[in-house]
Amino acid sequence: MRVQPVVIKVGGSVLETLHSSFFQDCGHLLKKGFHPVVVHGGGPEISRLQERLGLTPQFCDGLRVTDDQGLKVAEMVLAGSVNKQLAAMFQTAGFSALGLSGVDGGLLSVRQKDPKLGWVGEVSSVCPAVLYDLIDRGWIPIVASLGMDSWGQRYNVNADSVAGAIAQALSAERLFMVTDVPGIMKGDRVLSQVTPTEVQTMIQKGIIQGGMVPKVKAALEAVETAVHEVVIVDGSASGCLMNTGTRIRKEVKTHGLISHLSAE
Numbered sequence: 001m002r003v004q005p006v007v008i009k010v011g012g013s014v015l016e017t018l019h020s021s022f023f024q025d026c027g028h029l030l031k032k033g034f035h036p037v038v039v040h041g042g043g044p045e046i047s048r049l050q051e052r053l054g055l056t057p058q059f060c061d062g063l064r065v066t067d068d069q070g071l072k073v074a075e076m077v078l079a080g081s082v083n084k085q086l087a088a089m090f091q092t093a094g095f096s097a098l099g100l101s102g103v104d105g106g107l108l109s110v111r112q113k114d115p116k117l118g119w120v121g122e123v124s125s126v127c128p129a130v131l132y133d134l135i136d137r138g139w140i141p142i143v144a145s146l147g148m149d150s151w152g153q154r155y156n157v158n159a160d161s162v163a164g165a166i167a168q169a170l171s172a173e174r175l176f177m178v179t180d181v182p183g184i185m186k187g188d189r190v191l192s193q194v195t196p197t198e199v200q201t202m203i204q205k206g207i208i209q210g211g212m213v214p215k216v217k218a219a220l221e222a223v224e225t226a227v228h229e230v231v232i233v234d235g236s237a238s239g240c241l242m243n244t245g246t247r248i249r250k251e252v253k254t255h256g257l258i259s260h261l262s263a264e
């Protein structure tokens, strides 16, 4: 029987402070029959390199406006330094990890999201066979959030949306969003569980903003399909893949009442 894929998105915000227990947690998941597929970002590092090169990072609705030079920098950071850093960390922790980007093997087919954003893509389809081939051979795929259209143009893609699309394509049991906060915060309180309706309200009220918006939007899309739950966790905390953070699950309506789908 094939193992169950679990998608783990590692945000650029937490790369430098990732807790060493993160890798033990990945080991526990593997032992339980859940195979990690890692997707990573690297937003802060792209901005740092742009600034060192005299370029000014520019965002529109949380997405980086990406011209020719911006795309080169995004590729250098995402498919280069960050992807290799994470692959090396997994290898050092004793795993067989293989770094690739969404361009490689035709993993991510994308289209231009909006001409005013430049080379920013949105995922139109995922080729899961690339990931299944790696999983079946025991590799942990480490995926950089880049993609390509049918004419061979490469694009910079938001890593949260890539993680959501891959989790959907693999019908992953769970999608972890590993970031630099303990979950969705309301004031100084961490919400342990939220419904898609509550998430929409919090976006409208501005309680959820900035980098948390693409995360929850990707989460909502994922739980609407085959993904059982999305969990937002703090990667700098011990045991982050074990029972902490904010869970987002699909809600079901029963006689006018909304309750969480629970498969546990």
Ligand SMILES: Nc1ncnc2c1ncn2[C@@H]1O[C@H](COP(=O)(O)OP(=O)(O)O)[C@@H](O)[C@H]1O
Pocket: 010, 011, 012, 013, 014, 041, 042, 043, 178, 179, 180, 181, 183, 184, 185, 186, 207, 208, 209, 210, 211, 212, 213
């Ligand atoms: N309600 C909220 N709860 C938690 N974090 C929030 C909320 N609203 C906005 N944020 C911001 O979202 C950030 C995480 O998104 P981002 O910086 O893009 O991280 P990553 O690089 O991990 O994708 C947090 O550091 C926080 O500043």
Ligand SMILES: CC(=O)N[C@@H](CCC(=O)OP(=O)(O)O)C(=O)O
Pocket: 010, 011, 012, 013, 040, 041, 042, 043, 044, 046, 062, 063, 064, 074, 120, 121, 145, 156, 157, 158, 159, 160, 211
């Ligand atoms: C189009 C777009 O905005 N792409 C992102 C890709 C990296 C990313 O998503 O990194 P985080 O997960 O650290 O936010 C960017 O250029 O920052």
